Amino acid sequence: MKQWTATGPTVDEAIQTALEQLRTSRDQVDVEVIDEGKKGFLGFGTKPAIVKVSIKKNPVQDVETFIHEVAEQMGAPVQVKTELRQRDIYMELEGEKIAMLIGKRGQTLNSLQYLAQLVVNRESDVFYTVMLDAEGYRDRRKETLKNLAQRLAEKAVRSNQAVKLEPMPSYERKIIHSALQNNRNVETESAGNDPRRHVVIRPQ
Structure with a gap:
């Protein structure tokens, strides 16, 4: 679940409802106020607030998940150490069968890096560069x-x-x-x- 539309007597209460459903915190989401609602008078004309709360995209988490899944499918599970420097994502792979992920002259590693960059940028408003290394191969x-x-x-x-x-x-x-x-x-x-x-x- 990546987003939730919720209603409440106030915007804040609607947001809180969505956070509970998404099981996350305020700093991890983006909030779109669809309707600020209306208090009404003596109970008449009351209109609930409506918000759409979306979990923020985490480029590092997305690309790490992708690398883990591909490595598992290739039969070469890895540990991943990731460092985010502004818009550059540096990833170091370690594993017992790391040679399979490097390939001849690094061709497999290069292909994996290219695909990882596509994954991290497919829904992002900011362009990230992915640099993939494997036990110092680069x-x-x-x-x-x-x-x-x-x-x-x-x-x-x-x-x-x-x-x-x-x-x-x-x-x-x-x-x-x-x-x-x-x-x-x-x-x-x-x-x-x-x-x-x-x-x-x-x-x-």
Whole structure:
């Protein structure tokens, strides 16, 4: 139950009735006053107040529930540590079968992150960015990409030909661009359309 419409002699009493039905507190809900009601005179013309009380959307709770459900269905249950920094949601996953959720080159983790972001933003008036990690995989992947960028830059210079990398999500492409931004021997650009967008390294 996420919302309740209630009536009462006053707006406050109608709200209290709704809170009891929703089993929550005033700070956890949004209130829409449909009718403020009317006291009347000597019992005549009395009109009850009507309010619609809705439980506030909790983006962190929604996305955690989604991750738990997907992990269970994959046979790889996890513990989730979540940190909300303004509009960024950082999630760290831990579990005995975490490799299943990471997948080859992080593809499963990337897909899960994309879906989690859809879930958290589907009914939200504010856009949230979800960053999903699994037992420090992102940091290890970052170092791998930096090393890959340097090796392929050398290859591009040595062969005097452009080198095309595999498709990557935007934040991984940024790692490649950043790793080579001070290399005067090459230039980088992103090409193609998602989900096949990739980095191209060209010799200068």
